[in-house]
Amino acid sequence: MPPGIAKNKYESKRGVSSTSSSQQQNIEDEQTAAEIVQKKPKLTWRSYIWDAFDKSPEERRFLAKLDAVLLTFASLGYFIKYLDQINVNNAFVSGMKEDLGLYGNQLNYMTTCWTVGYVLGEIPSNLILTRVRPSYWIPACEVVWSVLTIVMAKCSSVNQIYVLRFFVGLAESTFYPGMQYIIGSWYRKDELAKRSCIFHTSSALGTMFSGYLMAAVYHLDGRNGFKGWQWLFIINTVISLPIAIAGFFVMPDVPEITRAWYLTADEIALAKRRMELEGRANRGPYTRAKVKKIFSSWHIYLLPLLYILFNNGGFGGQPVFALWLKSEGYGVTAINVWPTITSVIVVISTLIYAWTSDTVFRGARWPPIVFSGVASIVVNSSLAAWKVPDRWKWACFMLAGLTSGISGLTFAWAHEICSADNEERALVTATMNEMAYVFQAWLPLVIWQQVEAPRYPKGYITMVFVGLGLIIVSFVVRYLHKQEIREQAEDSDSVVV
Template identity: 70%
Template sequence: MALDEKNVVLDTSRLEEIATPALIQAKPKKTWASYIWDTFDKSPEERRFLFKLDAAILTFASLGYFIKYLDQANISNAFVSGMKEDLSLFGNQLNYMTTAWTVGYVVGQIPSNMLLTRIRPSIWIPACEVIWTVLTMCLSKCNTATQIYVLRFFVGLAESAFYPGMQYVIGSWYRKDELAKRSCIFHTSSALGTMFSGYLMAAVYHLEGKGGLRGWQWLFIIDGVISLPVAIGGFFILPDVPEITKAWYLKPEEIEYSKQRMLLEGREQRRPYTKAKFAKIFKSWHIYLLSLLYIFFNNGAAGATPVFAQYLKDSKKPKYTVSQINVYPTGTNAVQVVSTLAYAWISDSVLNGARWPPIVFGGIMNIMCYVSLAIWSIPVGWKWACYYIMGTGFGLSGLCMAWAHEICGEDNEERALVVGSMNEMAYVLQAWLPLLIWQQVDAPNYQKGFITISAFGVLLIVTAFTIRYLWHKELLRKGRDSHFDAGESVGESVSGNKQAGGVLVKDE
């Protein structure tokens, strides 16, 4: 039976074991409304189910990522708002603070994601949020750079559970035509958190001297006050994954339905880790090339380095105020939000699930902006434009993760390990690369950084095309294997489709 919505045909030999009568009903034909939001042309039952799921997962994921970036980005805002002078940080201490956080973040990611295949995400992820929230508030009492290094390491260690963990949870509930939008909505929260940190610093700067604290100290305290309720709410909102969920807002039949949806998608449930499984994972190109893709994306931008803020701070004519230095760079994050959502809708709807075109576009925009900044002697108006337009390269994370969920969907443990590896390997590079290319003493003309990011843009594009080629070959091979195993071609009824496992998948 054809499911017109996704050009997917179910292998009827597996129908009885994976489908319920409600599930095997033909879905309505895809309409224009689905280009606005993918639930508009689904059945009322599925629409209600997805509404509950979105309300829980997307709310918690977005708020959690918002507070993560709020607590991650505040060090840069505090640094340019008085902390540098108060603590006599006139060397590369900001780089070391960023590196200390990154090292903690790197250490925790893969172990954390592997734990999520064994324990409940609704316990592990919120607990880590509470820990990093408390540690963030403790930063307000630091008197030396060394104290900040230590706390930032443990903040990074606690935060390492969140992003790859929530990407794993999202990939455990949503189908291909739903996945990129949710992943990208989740990712936009990072930009909103960074933006809000700038606005918050501009606001709390007026608390200067209140309670004997400087404005930058108040920033850490208020960040913690905002973060704590979100962290505690996660214990009650997060639904774990379908096979072990105890979510109070889902009916038993909806839980069963969620399992069937993932089986139809070819996304397997949890299985034990074995030597054979590890061997299979590490012999595949998946973990290596997907990790490379994320390395070039995640390090292919200025990242945590406040390049725009440093440019404004260094300006003599005109001289910008502390509020302006914190607020003006948030325009880059606004561009990130808009472009990220545009990528998601175009990928899911217009491109029928193809992930590589927006990734290539983001790489091209990075090359254009960072080559211009590397030249440096360019018109001031174009320089400002580059600082803002570079935000188009910040919003590719959700697409990279959605692509990984689809490529690794047949093995739950591989999916968890690959998602964790992608994020971890990206931050392994980020742990030391900024010390070389984003040195504080070079501000605001970070020529080494701008040249490096331009090269990463090229490598991002090359890696995306390589993954597309290998994934296409893998789908063809799976189609041939399935055909021979069945002894007959199940796919002849769908022109131009490739078969993968028990499902015929339209080629991207």
């Protein structure tokens, strides 16, 4: 066992404070630190399968625990978040539209109400996470949105749905940017894209499961006085609530304040040391100088723009594929099941993007992002033409999944770019998600109007330009980040001299 670990064990038995342990850890011999955490481990073919295989035994055990708990909870939480976000689309095309007489743009307005709540909550929530334990804040919000979901089953008017969708969005605003911030507080560069993308695939799984669930519960139509679409909301809460409650017990917070019961004192010290070597800053106070520095940097402007282009490069939250199938005369089961193939492609492409970014491209995030932009241009230009063979139209609706798998990469990139300042990292990642949904609050009302389904003459052509913008901004961010790294290296050399 490395001497640094043994020393920490001895000290923990004597009751030395965590602050004292951290200070002593900072002045350890560099050779010992390298034994504990290999900053640049020698890569073998095994790292192309999973990054932990070439790390030290201590680090492998630590990552196994962290992945088993943090990554599992994050993925399950995002699964239920998306399940409770997307269910209104499945309910809408499965009887809710007819039962409540929703023949205008009400689906657009439901999406907008959710988005407004989501937008209002994101930045305040991430700022709260830098001051309050995430293990309190995030699970509490999960419980709120889970309970509100079952209330949707009793709605008898569209206005009630609007109000509930707003508060569901407000509660859900904590989860994605919050968990991305926490994931970015535990994992190193060669680990981050995989974990961020595995986490993100849960949204596609939630979308898929919502479709399968609606197809299944539709057969409960009329049972105990509830319609099939009402049963969807009820069962969603039954699934979501236990996962939300589990968060109070398994969320590890961030390394500097963690009290996770499944991590030893040595593993917590190891986690802190890993982040030190990665240059990932601990929590600090908000000062006037810090705020000025954040808002004078390109990070706070271009990284959100990158995410705006990604997040609004899809179909605006509209069940486009399902509505086309419905217009073609397909039944309830078909219109809920066939679109899940798109979600399967999202999952597969997301994992491919993550693994190639961490291994083949040696941590570069921009190549998969550029590929996603190219795929968006091809798919949406074909659908904009519309008068294409039906087989190609089917393919385009499915291949649209190639454009949805880069969210984790953009957040991984942001964590790396903003590593030196914890508060900037929290603010930038929250702003990325918030500004993306600011646009999503109004853009679908303009280009994805329900009354224009399934042709959407404005929607597809707009997405072609969004895909082009995504490619351009990716190259600009890459250039500025490389320039920033070069300047930091020059400053470091001048200090040494």
